[in-house]
Amino acid sequence: MSLRQSMAGxxxxxxxxxxxxxxxxxxxxTIACFDKELDRWMRPALHAGEQASMGADQVRDWLQRNxxxxxxxxxxxxxxxxxxxxxxxxxxxxxxxxxxIAFDPASxxxxxxxxxxxxxxxxxxxxxxxxxGIYIVGLAGMFMLVALVSGVIIHRRIFKDFFTLRPRANxxxxxxxxxxxxxxxxxxxxxxLAYTGVAIFVSSYMPAGLQVAYQNDVEHFFSxxxxxxxxxxxxxxAAPPVSLDxxxxxxxxxxxxxxxxxxxxxxxxxxxxxxxIRRFGTSRIAQPKxxxxxxxxxxxxxxxxQAPAGYSTYSWLAGLHMAQFGGSLVRALYLLxxxxxxxxxxxxxxxxxxKREARGGAGIGVVRALNGAVFAGLPLASLALLWxxxxxxAGLAERASAEAWVFVGSWLLVALWAVLARRQPRRLxxxxxxxxxxxxxxxxxxxxxxxxxxxxxxxxxxGDWALAGVDLFLLAGGLLCALCAWHLAKPQAVAPARGxxxxxxxxx
Amino acid sequence: xxxxxxLSRWSIAARVLAALVGGYALAYGCTAFxxxxxxxxxxxxxxxxxxxxxxxxxxAVIYVFxxxxxxxxxxxxxxxxxxxxxxxxxxxxxxxxx
Numbered sequence: 001m002s003l004r005q006s007m008a009g010x011x012x013x014x015x016x017x018x019x020x021x022x023x024x025x026x027x028x029x030t031i032a033c034f035d036k037e038l039d040r041w042m043r044p045a046l047h048a049g050e051q052a053s054m055g056a057d058q059v060r061d062w063l064q065r066n067x068x069x070x071x072x073x074x075x076x077x078x079x080x081x082x083x084x085x086x087x088x089x090x091x092x093x094x095x096x097x098x099x100x101i102a103f104d105p106a107s108x109x110x111x112x113x114x115x116x117x118x119x120x121x122x123x124x125x126x127x128x129x130x131x132x133g134i135y136i137v138g139l140a141g142m143f144m145l146v147a148l149v150s151g152v153i154i155h156r157r158i159f160k161d162f163f164t165l166r167p168r169a170n171x172x173x174x175x176x177x178x179x180x181x182x183x184x185x186x187x188x189x190x191x192x193l194a195y196t197g198v199a200i201f202v203s204s205y206m207p208a209g210l211q212v213a214y215q216n217d218v219e220h221f222f223s224x225x226x227x228x229x230x231x232x233x234x235x236x237x238a239a240p241p242v243s244l245d246x247x248x249x250x251x252x253x254x255x256x257x258x259x260x261x262x263x264x265x266x267x268x269x270x271x272x273x274x275x276x277i278r279r280f281g282t283s284r285i286a287q288p289k290x291x292x293x294x295x296x297x298x299x300x301x302x303x304x305x306q307a308p309a310g311y312s313t314y315s316w317l318a319g320l321h322m323a324q325f326g327g328s329l330v331r332a333l334y335l336l337x338x339x340x341x342x343x344x345x346x347x348x349x350x351x352x353x354x355k356r357e358a359r360g361g362a363g364i365g366v367v368r369a370l371n372g373a374v375f376a377g378l379p380l381a382s383l384a385l386l387w388x389x390x391x392x393x394a395g396l397a398e399r400a401s402a403e404a405w406v407f408v409g410s411w412l413l414v415a416l417w418a419v420l421a422r423r424q425p426r427r428l429x430x431x432x433x434x435x436x437x438x439x440x441x442x443x444x445x446x447x448x449x450x451x452x453x454x455x456x457x458x459x460x461x462x463g464d465w466a467l468a469g470v471d472l473f474l475l476a477g478g479l480l481c482a483l484c485a486w487h488l489a490k491p492q493a494v495a496p497a498r499g500x501x502x503x504x505x506x507x508x
Numbered sequence: 509x510x511x512x513x514x515l516s517r518w519s520i521a522a523r524v525l526a527a528l529v530g531g532y533a534l535a536y537g538c539t540a541f542x543x544x545x546x547x548x549x550x551x552x553x554x555x556x557x558x559x560x561x562x563x564x565x566x567x568a569v570i571y572v573f574x575x576x577x578x579x580x581x582x583x584x585x586x587x588x589x590x591x592x593x594x595x596x597x598x599x600x601x602x603x604x605x606x
Contacts, residue, residue, distance in 0.1 A: 003574050006573050006574055007570075007573065007574065009573070010569075010570075010573040142562065142565060142566070142569075145562065145566045146527075146566055146569045146570065149566060149570055150570065150573075153570075195562060195563075198562050199559055199562065202558045202559060202561070202562075203558070205561075205562075206535065206536065206539050206558045206561045206562075208536045208537075208539035208540040208543060208557075208558070208561070208596075209539055209540070209543035209553070209554030209555075209557055209558050210554070211540070212540045212543050212544055212596050212597060212603050213543045213544065213550050213553060213554050213603055213604055214550075214554070214604070215600075215604060221554075224550065224551045225551040225554060225555055227551075308549065308551040308552050308555070309552050310548075310551055310552035310553075310554070310555025310556050310559075311551065311555060313555065313556070313559065314555055314559065317559070
């Protein structure tokens, strides 16, 4: 068997099997490029764009008044341009359960609960399955790397295919052209994002260095590798804490004008309590590594982060993946290339399917059902989640979980529908697209009905592109779905017979 | 490929196993080895070695499926992993140097 043949087998099967999982990961990550804009869309209290007037001490006061448990840690984010409100999170000691609150900038009270844009971010890296999900996503990332490399090896005409698209050729050839086109255009991006993606959780995936060079001492490992500070608990009650706002002001001065992005307090009830103030920045690929650590009671500066070269490299790679630099233009590019990745997966599966539909083969029904359940299921369930976000009453207890159940329930319904209708994939797709068109284009209207300041007629005149962009994207997506549904619903024309060249890739 | 493939079900299963487990083991061995022997400070040794591990795993998977004989694949993977891990884990004092 030649190298090309064995790599073709590896690419076909190693690409097919994880492709639905990879689709979920890539599409969720693509949506998460604009997670903070989506977050604002999902919180009508933020639509008017008011500035928050709270300070870090007021946020801590709220926590002390409302949460009486012993805390392992709490942390907060001051308002930024994309997230114009205070966020607070905490972990109760010995529970490992994290809770979080977002504060209404106008009233200083907690806003109605929502899963927010963060939902797609967590879906992207952990599938909402905790540590197990992180490992599953990592393995899928390795499959993606192998599929990309084997795809290049079997692809001889990489330059020529860049300019080849034959939409009127027979189905398999046209889909192969599309698969190649998206694969070649997006290749550098997809390779870099797959590698940096698995690299982010390197300490979970590859513990060899921790074991051999740090003898499994996790605290020592992290503090030395990150150049960070760690203090063991003293088990004595804490003295009254110093003002956080004063520490923030001091940090600004020490950085020479930088902004804080993350303020965290470890063991706030213990005499060992320390305050970490992390610097925030969007002007470079890597986030700044200039965390300042203070004693929570005296305010004394204990440590200034000194990141070793390796950790700087790591955070550059992580920053390249997370796209928090360079503004909306970079994120829009990531969004487009992420969508190209989804198209690459869909195209690849269609090549597999068309070839086997022509000559018969096992598994066609399963693949069709999975296509309908996942490729349409995730976008439809995401749209349903946004509908749920607006239709679930603001005061409902456990509102965020209700939203998540809307997502899960609607996805299960679409999956059931796809399984039942798998014998008529064209009709199924056309109906799913029609439903997508209704759901997507209905959302800007629903936004207008449920938020006085959030709809397009209000957001466009005040130049609020972050908020209007979500509505406009939904409208454009809905229109595109409607066009495709209409096109598919037309009676199918019989394709004229054409002379057909058999290429090595088709035999593969 | 399935129609004219000379590979049996078992030989495919063996290669898949070699790619998943053997490939990871080799990446693990290389990371442990480089974490000890790279001429850098300890945090940098560990970080650079770990960041490289995914490239090693990917290359190992490609090799596993490209190689003509499954026996050679197993010999190389097991042999190299064993050597690298022995070299990494035996000199404990050298491995934990700052």
